[in-house]
Amino acid sequence: MTPLPxxxxxxxAAVVLVTAWVSLLHRRIEALVDTYAIQSxxxxxxxxxxxxEYRAPDLYLLAGLTVAVNVVALPGLLRRVVRVLxxxxxxxxxxxxxxSALIGLALLLLSVWVVGPIAPFAEIPSAGLLPIAVAVVLIxxxxxxxxxxxxxxxxxxxxMNNGVFLAGIALTYGLGLLVELGLAANLLVLAxxxxxxxxxxxxxxxxVDADALRALEG
Amino acid sequence: xxxxFLAPALALVGEYLLVLGLSPLLLAVLRRVKARxxxxxxxPLLQPYRDLWKWMGKDGIYASSASWITRYAPAISFAALLAxxxxxxxxxxxxxxxPFGDLILLVGLxxxxxxVIALAALDGxxxxxxxxxxxxxxxxxxxxxxxxxxxxxxxSPAGSTQAGAIAARGVxxxxxxxxxxxxxxxxxYVLLLLVETGRLPVDNPATHLELTMVHExxxxxxxxRDLALIEWGRGFKLAIMFGLLIALAAPxxxxxxxxxxxxxxAVGIVVGKLLGAHxxxxxxxxxxxxxxLFRVADLLTLAAVFAFGSLALAYVIGGGA
Numbered sequence: 334m335t336p337l338p339x340x341x342x343x344x345x346a347a348v349v350l351v352t353a354w355v356s357l358l359h360r361r362i363e364a365l366v367d368t369y370a371i372q373s374x375x376x377x378x379x380x381x382x383x384x385x386e387y388r389a390p391d392l393y394l395l396a397g398l399t400v401a402v403n404v405v406a407l408p409g410l411l412r413r414v415v416r417v418l419x420x421x422x423x424x425x426x427x428x429x430x431x432x433s434a435l436i437g438l439a440l441l442l443l444s445v446w447v448v449g450p451i452a453p454f455a456e457i458p459s460a461g462l463l464p465i466a467v468a469v470v471l472i473x474x475x476x477x478x479x480x481x482x483x484x485x486x487x488x489x490x491x492x493m494n495n496g497v498f499l500a501g502i503a504l505t506y507g508l509g510l511l512v513e514l515g516l517a518a519n520l521l522v523l524a525x526x527x528x529x530x531x532x533x534x535x536x537x538x539x540x541v542d543a544d545a546l547r548a549l550e551g
Numbered sequence: 552x553x554x555x556f557l558a559p560a561l562a563l564v565g566e567y568l569l570v571l572g573l574s575p576l577l578l579a580v581l582r583r584v585k586a587r588x589x590x591x592x593x594x595p596l597l598q599p600y601r602d603l604w605k606w607m608g609k610d611g612i613y614a615s616s617a618s619w620i621t622r623y624a625p626a627i628s629f630a631a632l633l634a635x636x637x638x639x640x641x642x643x644x645x646x647x648x649x650p651f652g653d654l655i656l657l658v659g660l661x662x663x664x665x666x667v668i669a670l671a672a673l674d675g676x677x678x679x680x681x682x683x684x685x686x687x688x689x690x691x692x693x694x695x696x697x698x699x700x701x702x703x704x705x706x707s708p709a710g711s712t713q714a715g716a717i718a719a720r721g722v723x724x725x726x727x728x729x730x731x732x733x734x735x736x737x738x739x740y741v742l743l744l745l746v747e748t749g750r751l752p753v754d755n756p757a758t759h760l761e762l763t764m765v766h767e768x769x770x771x772x773x774x775x776r777d778l779a780l781i782e783w784g785r786g787f788k789l790a791i792m793f794g795l796l797i798a799l800a801a802p803x804x805x806x807x808x809x810x811x812x813x814x815x816x817a818v819g820i821v822v823g824k825l826l827g828a829h830x831x832x833x834x835x836x837x838x839x840x841x842x843x844l845f846r847v848a849d850l851l852t853l854a855a856v857f858a859f860g861s862l863a864l865a866y867v868i869g870g871g872a
Binding site for chain 2: 340344347350354430431434435437438442449464465
């Protein structure tokens with residue numbers, strides 16, 4: 334019988350997967366950002382559970398950091414961008430909702446097929462999370478490439494990051510505090526850069542549709 | 552449960568009393584919660600009983616063009632739903648009737664109940680009836696395979712499509728029953744439940760606006776006793792779907808022993824869970840607007856995808872552990 338925190342860890346990871354999936358379906362940017370916040374909270378929970386189960390106090394710090402940056406700061410920033418720039422609130426996409434959901438399923442099956450056989454060899458109880466984490470990374474990547482607005486692409490990148498974080502927790506109990514700190518700081522910087530970039534884009538072109546940038550290729 | 556004949560019979564009667572007697576109240580609670588959330592007072596909690604009583608005292612009126620189908624459809628639909636009640640483990644395990652039918656039969660019975668009503672709606676020859684049954688059958692045709700997939704997702708770890716067997720496994724495993732595949736299956740089931748019972752983002756049970764109604768359009772022609780049967784059946788179909796969700800997703804509390812005290816406790820627990828589920832749907836209904844009809848396909852695609860994902864993950868975890 335698996336110990337209770339490990340089981341809770343599984344459930345939290347499943348929440349991360351479900352939210353990644355749900356983020357493929359949103360048509361409004363605010364809903365997408367909210368879903369991302371929930372997902373980050375689930376990631377923070379997994380970090381907290383791992384810290385508790387394996388007596389790794391530095392992971393508590395990491396969980397707190399995730400809450401501060403990924404649950405509060407980044408979504409707040411993104412909401413502000415949407416509000417301040419007056420970005421049209423619809424998520425433009427290359428794939429329909431139905432296609433996105435099915436592609437999400439295909440990505441999950443892919444990661445189950447490829448990563449599933451490897452996971453049991455890692456001798457940690459939480460290695461079962463690995464297929465889920467890889468699926469989240471892939472879904473985040475799909476979100477990144479299938480959406481047209483720059484801001485939704487940023488969310489795709491953030492979802493990918495959550496997946497990487499989850500994989501790190503599942504396999505190594507955190508990538509090491511310093512690496513994680515650097516990663517979190519990077520993310521924040523990235524979001525700020527994206528904000529400034531979006532602002533410039535809005536001022537120069539009067540829209541934030543990344544697709545229209547191709548016109549410059551001539 | 553001893554080998555006697557009496558105890559299962561009593562349990563069966565108890566289940567019917569619980570489901571038939573309580574489902575109007577649960578529906579009233581749902582409406583009340585929805586009204587309160589929207590800042591209205593809402594109808595009194597006994598209103599569904601009063602409605603049923605009023606309708607029961609009146610004869611049906613039939614269009615001159617209607618055939619026997621219109622007359623018998625409500626009773627057939629009601630009977631199909633009645634037959635579905637003992638398929639769900641409510642508060643005792645093993646289920647009183649034992650392995651007399653599984654969840655595939657349940658899907659079939661719900662399909663039969665839907666089919667006869669759709670047929671009756673066409674029978675009257677009114678425009679609304681045809682429109683409503685067309686929409687209902689379109690949704691039904693999409694929902695049924697997804698329903699089966701969801702059942703397989705719940706059933707594959709237990710190796711059975713018997714709700715009793717699945718719930719018994721859950722009760723035996725305790726908290727260890729909860730795992731990622733189960734979570735995905737629950738999400739899929741909840742999405743499906745909204746379609747299957749015609750709740751808000753899919754169909755608005757409170758509207759009679761011709762453009763949007765689905766179920767209401769089909770039963771527009773009915774009055775009196777027939778309407779009572781249809782509305783009552785609809786109420787306890789909701790209870791059946793929730794009861795199944797509770798039995799499959801959170802079966803803890805269902806009594807596996809025959810002592811009266813434990814069974815009584817189990818009844819209390821299941822009523823509490825049913826109330827909770829109705830309150831949640833009431834709150835959801837207060838917040839969402841009805842979706843465009845064709846987005847229902849999106850919802851069902853998502854449910855199918857979650858159910859399939861659940862099966863895939865169950866395969867990994869089953870192989871890994």
